[in-house]
Amino acid sequence: MRRFLQVTWLVVRKDLRVESRNKEMLLTTLFFAVSCVLVFSFGFVRGGEAIEGSASGVLWITIAFSGTLALGRAFERERHHDALRGLLMAPVDRPAIYVGKLVGVLLLLAVVEALVVVMVAFLFQAPLFRHGWWLLTLLSLGTIGFASVGTLFSAMLLRTRSRAVLLPVLLYPVTIPVLIMGVSGTFALVQPEPDLVLARVWVSLLFFFDIVFVTLALWTFEPVMTE
């Protein structure tokens, strides 16, 4: 187990170091998320007021869209100079490489979400911080669910030709439950009379989704990635 964590940390550190040098992924994803929220606000704000209930949807769709953008490039650096083969040939647990990549994506998305939540609360007049801890739980569980499937698919599609198109095509249908759970859970929190019981149902569902899909991804990563 210690070895597993060590390898995970090495992969995360490598990505963080590369990212800290040029900040390409962070800045482009952040900017994409901002423009996404803006585009949505032109669709869902009428006469200076947001359409009722639109905030939770905008929040999660923005996360899903910018998440796809980040996931699509999660393994981009490994594509050059056969770096992926080198990584996969290293005598370490393959799942540890997957977890390392997943943690990297999660860190990136955490930064994006921090900005998006503030923006949505500001532009859509949504009381997102009223039950801040609940929202934080929903967001972290939802992001783990989305990114765990997404990281695996992104790794899978690395060798295919049309990966840029295929990633969203495969990812969205499979992660629709996350979207339903996240949007409904957030809506239960921001509606005029918050329904915490319902929010708890969605949180527990997301929790089980995460357990099943993270284990499934750990399980399938090795056989899917071997040539």
Next chain:
Amino acid sequence: MNRRLFPWLIGLSLVFFVVAPILIVRAPLEQEMGLIQKIFYFHFSAWMAMYLGICILGISSALFLFRRKPAADRLAVSAAEAAIVFGLMGLITGPIWAVKSWGVWWNWDARTTIALILELILVAYLILRTYGGPGSDRLAAGLGMFAMANLPFLYVSTNIWRTIHPPTSVVPTLPVDFGIPLWWSFAGFIVLCLALLTARVRLEEQRATLDRLYLALEDE
């Protein structure tokens, strides 16, 4: 074995399908919904056949991924296609029933939504297989497993999200007069599903033989 099985299965399903309308017409009218309720016999059975297809897809995908059995991959792609066909049957008969008894074609009812999402996942599976290039069979197997794992979550989440569908618990408690045609058409759909599967697997086997032959020709 495949080849010998197919005529039997298709013949059997033909018997089921020819007799089914007679049984359904003779079944008593349901009190509230009337004549349109008779869609149910085919509608429900089509869904069950679709779920069977998805389960076969998931299990054979896992077999292919972990045991490397090419036969399992051929079964998986056949099951995915069959599931799409049965899903389409359910998706088309569903709104026809809904427009009569609820007054709208599409109302985001929980089970219809599940079916739509499953159909999307299955189509994504076929797209991956068609446009994924070399090695996509293994990637598709991964997706097949995810599709099956998604079933319980889709079921629970859409049910809480939205429901006006007649509850599933109605099915086992149906009176005998309704039950006989229901289980009859259910059996018919399952046999038809198996028949389509054997035919489709046969196609995939012939393709594999052809590929091997071309490889042998190139070697010479």
Next chain:
Amino acid sequence: MHLDDLTGVSREEARRWRRVALVLILIAGLGGPGQTVDAAQPAEQSVPDGFVPMDDVPAEEQLPAAPLLAAAYIVVWVLAIGYLWTIWRRLGSVEKELAEALRRVGETDGA
């Protein structure tokens, strides 16, 4: 450089983790729906329908059931037969190609 220290992850360890994962999946599968079903009930009932039962609608507003029913059955038949037909057609073209390839194999063997 660090990776050198990490060689030799034992198969045993990997197997043990896989077993843990399996147990977790089973727990999630059993516990997931069970936990949420009772909590889900109130939500289900509170969904506003907004649909009027069709009995309350005057007769001339109602759609005729029989043509719809017939249409639904025809759709099922057309889809089943149509799909079978596509398989049959694809099989035909593959088998034709197969016969052609076999003939070529025979030729090269004969030559």
